[in-house]
Amino acid sequence: MYLCALTIHSDIFTADLQPDDNWKNCVLLGQRPDDIFDIAFHALLFWNYQVQQKYRIDRMIISHLVKKHAKKERQWNEALAAKGNEVSALRDKMEKLGWELERERKRTGGLVEELNVSKQSLRKLRLVGDRAKRSEGGVEASLLNVLGEVPEMSFDDFSD
Numbered sequence: 001m002y003l004c005a006l007t008i009h010s011d012i013f014t015a016d017l018q019p020d021d022n023w024k025n026c027v028l029l030g031q032r033p034d035d036i037f038d039i040a041f042h043a044l045l046f047w048n049y050q051v052q053q054k055y056r057i058d059r060m061i062i063s064h065l066v067k068k069h070a071k072k073e074r075q076w077n078e079a080l081a082a083k084g085n086e087v088s089a090l091r092d093k094m095e096k097l098g099w100e101l102e103r104e105r106k107r108t109g110g111l112v113e114e115l116n117v118s119k120q121s122l123r124k125l126r127l128v129g130d131r132a133k134r135s136e137g138g139v140e141a142s143l144l145n146v147l148g149e150v151p152e153m154s155f156d157d158f159s160d
Contacts, residue, residue, distance in 0.1 A: 016023075028036060 031039075
């Protein structure tokens with residue numbers, strides 16, 4: 001331990017924090033072996049303390065990172081499961097809509113056929129009406145001939 005009294009304000013005290021080996025040897029040569037052993041022992045204890053603290057801090061950091069990773073993994077798995085459920089729900093909906101589309105196509109296909117038949121029947125009736133206007137006679141007979149060929153339909157067929 002150095003005891004130094006600076007008497008003048010401009011006095012400077014310097015300490016070398018990295019002394020050379022000659023200075024260290026001179027300091028050690030002037031000490032008793034028990035003192036040197038005590039200094040070395042305390043130096044090793046301090047170094048051991050620093051290593052233990054570093055180990056504890058590293059363990060704490062690793063523990064924190066493991067917990068953080070587990071939390072992120074849980075969140076990822078939950079998000080993945082939610083998206084998987086959403087995808088399967090959308091697939092089910094798409095399948096149902098496909099079935100509905102096919103059902104509607106079949107239904108409208110039948111309606112289109114009925115519409116075409118009705119159009120043909122209307123054309124025939126118009127032709128018969130035009131012929132009847134021209135000839136003024138035999139209107140009932142030609143209507144009966146045409147009506148015999150037209151399938152009977154009611155208004156109930158067009159309502160859902």
